[in-house]
Amino acid sequence: MAKEAACSLDPALNHSMKESVRLYVREEGRHARELSKLLSAMGEPVIRKHRFDRWFRWSRRFFGLRPKMAVIAAAEVVGSTFYWVVATRVPCSHVAEVARAIGGDEDRHLEFQRYYFKRVLLMAAPIVRPMLALVLGTWFLVVLLGAIASVSIGHRKLFLALDVRPLQFAFLCVQRLRRLSTRPASIDSTGAELVT
Ligand SMILES: [Fe+2]
Known part of the structure; x- marks a missing residue:
């Protein structure tokens, strides 16, 4: 996805946004490595594939960068909730600590997604903006429902x-x-991080 973002002509992605996507993808890779190390330290096998992976990958690749970002945003909502549940309910303090740290990163990813989609809508022609918001919002909700169902069952x-x-x-x-989408932004209109 980082490569696709780097080559993208999407006006919502300026140079620093493209660099942010690259770092975003790298951080997701770090999360996977940390979770893998945690499971290995606990003597548990690492699951390389899940039966819902294909569906998730298919939905990411179907329409292009914006719908793909919406799929990842939906996954961030479920991921953030999942890590919060683990961090607050698992009895092992080490697992809870890892879940809390990753969950915190996921919340920041969602903040970035919120900023990106705000730019997408701002940069669209006013006449197409409501339709674009409706299409992307509907797509996001469909994927979110699917992601919630798959994680709840899986x-x-x-x-x-x-x-x-x-x-x-x-x-x-x-x-x-609702909580993450209504809290004050920590990124300003130029993409710079606000000190809070
Ligand atoms: Fe994430």
């Missing part, structure tokens, strides 16, 4: 062990999306 044993029902997880995702 990790049901973990959620049951943590005393979280699938519907409760879905509700927590919606609650987290």
Whole structure:
């Protein structure tokens, strides 16, 4: 995705935004390595593939960069909620610490996504803006529902062990999306990080 963003003609992606996407993708790779190390340290196998992976990959590749970013944003909402649930409910402090750190990064990723989509809409011609918002928003919600369902089902044993029902997880995702999308921005209109 970093390569696609680097070559993209999307006006919402200026040079620093493209660099941010590159770092964003790199950070996701770091998360995967950290989780892999954590599982290995616990003597647990690392799952390389999940049955929902193909669906997720297909939905990312279907339409191009903007819908792909929306798919990743939906995954961030579910990921942020998932790590928050693990961080607050798992009894092992080491696992909780890793989940808290990764969850914090996911929240920042969502902040970046919010900033990107704000730019996408701002840079669209006013006449197409409502339709673009409707299409991207609908796509985001469809993928979000699919991601919530797949994580709720795929990790049901973990959620049951943590005393979280699938519907409760879905509700927590919606609650987290609302909280993260309404909190004050930490990136200003130039893309610079605000000191809060
Ligand atoms: Fe992320």
